[in-house]
Amino acid sequence: MKKFDKERLLLAVAGPVMALVAAILLTSVVLIASGKSPIEPYTLMLEQIGYSDVQVLIVNQASLYYIAALAVALGFRMNLFNIGVDGQYRLAAMTTAVVGAHMDLPAFLQVPLLLLVAALTGGIWAGVAGVLKVTRGVSEVVATIMLNAIATSLIAYLTLPEVFGELVGDNKTTGLMKESGWVPGIDLGQDVGEIYGLVFLAIALGLVYWIVLNRTRFGFDLRATGESESAAAASGVDAKRMILTVMIVSGAVSGLAGLPLLLGDAHTYSLSFPTGVGFTAIGIALLGRNNPGGIALAALLWAFLDKASPALDYATPEPYEKEIATIMQGLIVFAVVISYEVVRTWGLRRQQKRVGEELAAAANTKKEVAV
Amino acid sequence: MHALVGENGAGKSTLMKILYGMQKPDEGTIAVDGEQVSFSSPADAITRGIGMVHQHFMLADNLTVLENVVLGSEKLYGIGGNARKKIKEISDRYGLGVRPDALVEDLGVADRQRVEILKVLFRGAKTLILDEPTAVLVPQEVDALFDNLRELKAEGLSVIFISHKLGEVLSVADDITVIRRGTTVGTAVPSETTPRQLAEMMVGSELPTPETAESTVTDQAVITVANLTVFASGGASLGTEAEPTGGITLAPEGGEIKRVLDDVSFTIHAGEVMGIAGVEGNGQTELIDALIGTKNADSGTLAFLGEDITPWSTRKRRESGVGYIPEDRHRQGLLLEAPLWENRILGHVTEAPNAKGFWLNPKGAQDDTRRIVEEFDVRTPGIDVTAASLSGGNQQKLIVGREMSHNPKFLIAAHPTRGVDVGAQAQIWDRIREARREGLAVLLISADLDELIGLSDTLRVIYNGRLVADADPATVTPEELGSAMTGAATGHLEHQDTADTTEEAAGPEDEAR
Numbered sequence: 001m002k003k004f005d006k007e008r009l010l011l012a013v014a015g016p017v018m019a020l021v022a023a024i025l026l027t028s029v030v031l032i033a034s035g036k037s038p039i040e041p042y043t044l045m046l047e048q049i050g051y052s053d054v055q056v057l058i059v060n061q062a063s064l065y066y067i068a069a070l071a072v073a074l075g076f077r078m079n080l081f082n083i084g085v086d087g088q089y090r091l092a093a094m095t096t097a098v099v100g101a102h103m104d105l106p107a108f109l110q111v112p113l114l115l116l117v118a119a120l121t122g123g124i125w126a127g128v129a130g131v132l133k134v135t136r137g138v139s140e141v142v143a144t145i146m147l148n149a150i151a152t153s154l155i156a157y158l159t160l161p162e163v164f165g166e167l168v169g170d171n172k173t174t175g176l177m178k179e180s181g182w183v184p185g186i187d188l189g190q191d192v193g194e195i196y197g198l199v200f201l202a203i204a205l206g207l208v209y210w211i212v213l214n215r216t217r218f219g220f221d222l223r224a225t226g227e228s229e230s231a232a233a234a235s236g237v238d239a240k241r242m243i244l245t246v247m248i249v250s251g252a253v254s255g256l257a258g259l260p261l262l263l264g265d266a267h268t269y270s271l272s273f274p275t276g277v278g279f280t281a282i283g284i285a286l287l288g289r290n291n292p293g294g295i296a297l298a299a300l301l302w303a304f305l306d307k308a309s310p311a312l313d314y315a316t317p318e319p320y321e322k323e324i325a326t327i328m329q330g331l332i333v334f335a336v337v338i339s340y341e342v343v344r345t346w347g348l349r350r351q352q353k354r355v356g357e358e359l360a361a362a363a364n365t366k367k368e369v370a371v
Numbered sequence: 372m373h374a375l376v377g378e379n380g381a382g383k384s385t386l387m388k389i390l391y392g393m394q395k396p397d398e399g400t401i402a403v404d405g406e407q408v409s410f411s412s413p414a415d416a417i418t419r420g421i422g423m424v425h426q427h428f429m430l431a432d433n434l435t436v437l438e439n440v441v442l443g444s445e446k447l448y449g450i451g452g453n454a455r456k457k458i459k460e461i462s463d464r465y466g467l468g469v470r471p472d473a474l475v476e477d478l479g480v481a482d483r484q485r486v487e488i489l490k491v492l493f494r495g496a497k498t499l500i501l502d503e504p505t506a507v508l509v510p511q512e513v514d515a516l517f518d519n520l521r522e523l524k525a526e527g528l529s530v531i532f533i534s535h536k537l538g539e540v541l542s543v544a545d546d547i548t549v550i551r552r553g554t555t556v557g558t559a560v561p562s563e564t565t566p567r568q569l570a571e572m573m574v575g576s577e578l579p580t581p582e583t584a585e586s587t588v589t590d591q592a593v594i595t596v597a598n599l600t601v602f603a604s605g606g607a608s609l610g611t612e613a614e615p616t617g618g619i620t621l622a623p624e625g626g627e628i629k630r631v632l633d634d635v636s637f638t639i640h641a642g643e644v645m646g647i648a649g650v651e652g653n654g655q656t657e658l659i660d661a662l663i664g665t666k667n668a669d670s671g672t673l674a675f676l677g678e679d680i681t682p683w684s685t686r687k688r689r690e691s692g693v694g695y696i697p698e699d700r701h702r703q704g705l706l707l708e709a710p711l712w713e714n715r716i717l718g719h720v721t722e723a724p725n726a727k728g729f730w731l732n733p734k735g736a737q738d739d740t741r742r743i744v745e746e747f748d749v750r751t752p753g754i755d756v757t758a759a760s761l762s763g764g765n766q767q768k769l770i771v772g773r774e775m776s777h778n779p780k781f782l783i784a785a786h787p788t789r790g791v792d793v794g795a796q797a798q799i800w801d802r803i804r805e806a807r808r809e810g811l812a813v814l815l816i817s818a819d820l821d822e823l824i825g826l827s828d829t830l831r832v833i834y835n836g837r838l839v840a841d842a843d844p845a846t847v848t849p850e851e852l853g854s855a856m857t858g859a860a861t862g863h864l865e866h867q868d869t870a871d872t873t874e875e876a877a878g879p880e881d882e883a884r
Contacts, residue, residue: 215731217730220713234665234697234718235718238684238686348760351756359751359752
């Protein structure tokens with residue numbers, strides 16, 4: 001029995017490893033084709049890990065990616081494609097910044113309030129897509145893409161100086177948040193920087209994600225729906241309620257994704273707030289196999305590629321384009337999709353065969369005993 | 372004509388897949404016309420003249436017969452007049468009676484099967500592999516199929532025929548190979564073999580029969596269905612909402628929406644097995660859906676132990692004691708890629724030992740899965756393997772074990788032994804009988820008429836969404852049921868004692884053991 005467990009683990013690791021190797025090889029092909037060294041960019045980027053300030057940057061960036069990817073993964077586990085994580089995350093960050101700038105409660109109330117606002121905003125925004133799917137049969141993919149665009153416009157409107165906005169230079173911001181809503185980080189010294197306090201929120205969310213999915217009835221229903229919609233329906237899962245719930249929860253988690261940065265460092269929502277995190281998170285969730293541990297590694301990898309690649313621009317004697325990292329990220333997503341399918345079918349077949357063999361062997365020994 | 376018989380998981384399907392190029396052999400050789408060959412894809416097999424008719428038809432419903440036949444082999448005879456001529460020629464030659472321009476969706480099961488056979492012949496097959504071709508046919512259609520096959524044989528083609536129904540195999544095959552656990556255990560000559568001998572070769576033990584013991588029917592009504600009516604596509608599944616009144620194509624005849632279940636009423640008592648016979652697609656699926664609650668009735672009521680459960684959700688119904696052996700275990704009964712113990716939880720996630728309140732109880736579920744594996748003889752190396760790696764019969768035993776573990780009061784058993792080998796079949800029957808003695812009410816839906824007759828206390832026939840006939844399982848024969856299943860006979864089927872000796876032998880009857 002343990003054997004099968006080990007095999008499962010092996011299969012789980014085989015997919016991502018294959019994808020990474022393939023992506024690195026293909027990136028090298030691109031490098032060779034453009035007449036560059038196919039090795040040096042990697043060593044340059046790997047050197048960056050040694051610097052503690054880069055490490056802090058990576059961890060901070062990864063916390064955003066991690067929460068957003070958990071939101072995506074939650075949907076993936078029941079075949080719901082929440083492409084709207086990006087809109088949910090930005091809208092939630094904006095409303096949180098606005099509330100944080102206009103309310104001033106003591107910190108032990110202010111921070112939970114801000115978390116709640118973010119989760120509610122994200123949840124409501126994703127809930128729109130959920131309601132549309134459940135009542136009108138609108139594909140959540142289409143609805144969430146549209147809602148991303150609407151979120152962009154809504155944010156542009158709400159951050160106008162006449163509404164909630166405040167101009168700082170030519171940057172439109174939502175005004176500085178009250179200090180009671182700032183979450184202190186772990187200061188590692190002047191040159192190194194600060195790890196966001198809400199990195200621990202990301203870790204906690206990962207734990208909750210695992211517990212909910214693997215140890216609760218709700219999680220079982222969710223996974224069953226993802227693995228076989230028809231079997232779940234026959235087992236008594238209310239598909240509509242499940243879709244709506246998961247959409248809302250996924251949105252709520254998305255809403256939290258921007259908070260490590262907002263409450264830990266930026267303290268205002270402005271034009272320079274990162275966008276596209278929600279889309280990046282889709283790739284990360286895929287690479288991490290919707291598994292909280294895997295997603296953590298994938299988020300760190302992605303953050304590493306993000307934060308280590310600028311060094312390529314300053315390489316001597318000859319600079320490399322930092323877009324190499326982007327190419328690699330793209331190739332990883334591409335390779336991941338293929339390799340997982342290959343590994344999955346291969347693994348299933350292999351197990352079928354081995355079960356057959358073991359049963360045959362057991363039968364034979366029984367026969368021998370009888371003789 | 373060569374028949375291949377064997378238990379489930381014996382390796383029949385694997386052997387056929389290798390012959391048809393869908394899987395590669397690890398060792399050994401295949402020779403066609405004395406020449407050694409190796410296939411890497413079905414296309415290779417087709418060029419060598421081997422064609423396969425799958426158990427589940429691979430036809431596009433909204434295309435015509437002609438289009439379906441040329442699909443994928445447009446290069447052979449084009450897609451126009453030439454192909455039509457060829458189809459007619461094949462059809463006439465083997466007496467298949469296929470009309471090239473009929474829409475596949477208008478065809479019955481038997482016609483579709485003939486289209487599948489024609490498809491294979493069209494591609495130039497000289498050897499046909501038929502995977503359980505009779506599973507979906509009523510007796511009369513089976514006879515017609517065998518006539519077709521004899522025609523093919525007479526024209527010099529070879530047929531490899533896989534079946535669980537031993538009587539058929541004996542009547543049609545020239546040669547029989549029995550395989551068990553992946554190896555050939557024997558061959559038989561039909562004229563010198565009885566079904567019982569053949570079955571004993573297959574399982575290596577004694578043959579079970581689906582006879583019930585003396586009646587255990589009580590007068591306590593467990594489930595009462597009154598005037599149940601379901602319209603076509605009246606429900607909603609995940610993500611797709613279809614409203615019964617808003618359809619564009621749903622009202623073909625005079626604005627009437629097709630009733631897939633029309634005014635169905637029946638009562639099943641504690642200790643009673645009610646069998647429903649019928650050709651697939653006559654409302655059985657909708658009846659099951661309405662009973663388990665995945666698709667609600669458009670009108671009519673369901674009462675369970677005196678309570679009106681019509682508005683209840685599936686989960687509430689299952690929690691209160693409705694067991695469910697689904698007709699399609701892969702789609703409805705299992706999570707194929709999940710380990711066995713998670714499959715043990717499926718459908719009973721709110722109940723002990725699977726859950727403690729809000730939380731799952733993996734330990735409890737695992738322990739109980741071990742018990743089921745033991746008690747129901749599920750052959751598996753462990754409870755952590757995926758459900759997909761078990762053979763069909765063992766998957767079914769797991770499902771039956773799971774459903775029986777929650778002491779159901781009412782069991783919906785749809786094709787409980789479909790695709791299950793003889794040994795497992797007997798165990799499943801025993802379990803149903805055992806529970807019946809303890810007061811379980813069972814709705815048995817099956818395509819196996821012997822099973823229906825042997826296991827049921829009362830029999831109904833469903834045709835076109837209505838319960839058109841009833842029969843006494845003690846006297847009715849499969850042939851009589853068959854004619855009611857095609858709509859030819861209605862009302863109470865009285866057994867006519869015309870040629871009693873042959874008909875008595877036709878099916879195992881209900882008698883005290």
